[in-house]
Amino acid sequence: MPQNRPASTLIHLQCSRTGKTYEADQLRTVAPDSGRPLLARYDLEAAAKTLTLESLAFRPRGMWRYSEVMPIQDPAHEVSLGEGSTPMLLCPRLGGELGLSGLWVKEEGRNPTGTFKARGLSAAVSRALELGARELAVPTAGNAGAALAAYAARAGLTAHVAMPKDAPKAVMDEVRAYGASLKLIDGLIGDAGHWIAEGCRDHGWFNIATLKEPYRVEGKKTMGYELWEDFGGELPDLILYPTGGGTGLIGMWKAFDELEAMGKIGSDRPRMVAVQASGCAPIVKAVEEGSDEAEVWQGAQTLAPGIRVPHAFADDLILQAVRDSGGTALAVEDEHIVSAMHRWSATEGIDPSPEGAATLCALEILKERGEVGRDERVVLFNCGTGLKHPELRPQ
Ligand SMILES: Cc1ncc(COP(=O)(O)O)c(C=O)c1O
Incomplete structure (x- = not known):
């Protein structure tokens, strides 16, 4: 463990529904009072003093660089394979085709095991x-x-x-x-x-099921910290995220809350767009119906396995983040996902997973509807490598 990383400022866990707090020094799953997800809370006033863009510049790469707002107490317990600090790649050709001056992809396929x-x-x-x-x-x-x-x-x-x-x-x-x-x-x-x-x-x-223990979301939230760092202390205008269990979307939203509480950003947030497949779109249906919870999707079917999730355990937290951000949720067709994979690879040399490619399809829909400005900064999450899907290659 490198010496130049401050200690965790973890204080306790908090029920996402009732706000009740629990000690963090024992193994926990969901909140005992409500059965809802527990979220880690930190001493953000203390964290804010050392977690600066300037100090980060001198820290080792990887998601553990945000050590003040990570839960591990003893660095010897950090189990790392070099995750995080993934590339933020500008996509000028694809952006040009879509009439956008700032289209980026967060290339999560570069992580160990090939996904975020x-x-x-x-x-x-x-x-x-x-x-x-x-x-x-x-x-x-x-x-x-x-x-x-x-x-x-x-x-x-x-x-x-x-x-x-x-x-x-x-x-x-x-x-x-x-x-x-x-x-x-x-x-x-x-x-x-x-x-x-x-x-x-x-x-x-x-x-360790999605949001049935408190710490997977802490790893996923580092994508939000990386966006802040990648954009030099600012955030993009629009984020498109392939949504299954929603850990990353909830995690990034938590990171933005923490950054605001630390005084690192203002209250402006990116619009968060939850992208699903039309054969399994419970979050999209809930957004369209204005509901706070998503019904279980019957007969779920899509060739993008990571978003074939008929019921997200933390549906309420996903919906809240989407709404509070002024974003939306969109369903895309499988056949469009496959052509988006091929187009993205051939246009930018980036090899997306089908779930990642779904975000490009959703961006096209938003563009057609006139809901993205030419100079907005847009980030697509390519959540995994296309290498796991030889069956979807062009023949
Ligand atoms: C490649 C890929 N993309 C997207 C997702 C959905 O991620 P989340 O659970 O954060 O919504 C998954 C989940 O399995 C996945 O494997």
Whole structure:
């Protein structure tokens, strides 16, 4: 652990629904009072003194550079494979085609295990290790399982992963290669969730399901800190994010709240656009209906597995972030996703996952509707590498 990083200012955990606080020095899942997600709270006044753009310039790369607002108490427990500090790539050719002067992609495919899931699982596994968990488990659409398997191996812990039996083969191979046990489920991520919950009950595994423990979102929030750093202490105008469980969207929104509380930014925020597939769009439906919660989507189907999530556990937090930001949620068609993958690769040399490509489709919709200004700064999240999807290559 490099010496020039300040200590964590973690104070306690707080229920996202009731505001009740809980000590953070023991393993916790959801808030005991409400069953809703717990969020980590920090001494932001103290953190603000050292977390500056100037000091960051001298810190090592990677998501652990924001150490004041990360939960690990002893740096020896940091389980890292070099996650974070991913490239923010200007896309002038694609931007030109869309009539935009500032189109960027946050290239999350560059993370360990090839997706932004590495951030969340690095944080969650580190904190689980610190608090004494030994067997970790996750239900997943695929990529979170690969990331858990890798970080558990790195930490010397045992991992149990359950995913739909039609998840990408490359991802199943990854999970096995990292030495985790893999259960294939005849169903979707929610069914995998039931199987994992049973394992946790029967065998004492620690459940790292999306927002059912407090720290995955702490890893994902570092994307928000990186945007702030990438834009020289400002934020972009528009962010398009492929939304399944919504950890990254909720995490970035939390990062923006923390940055504002520290006096690093004002109250202006990017419009957050949650992007889903038309075959599984519970958040889009809830936004359209003006609802605070999303109904479970029946018959979920899309070739973008990471966003095939019929019910996001933290639906209320996703909807709140989208609304408070003045953003929206959009559903895109699978066939457009595939052509967007090919177009993006061939135009910019960037190899998007189908979930990442969905954000380009959504941007085209917003552009057609006249909802994006020519000089707005727009960030698309390419959440993973296209290499896991050989079946979607141009033939
Ligand atoms: C490649 C990819 N993109 C997007 C998502 C959705 O991420 P989130 O859970 O933060 O909404 C996932 C989740 O599995 C994923 O694997």
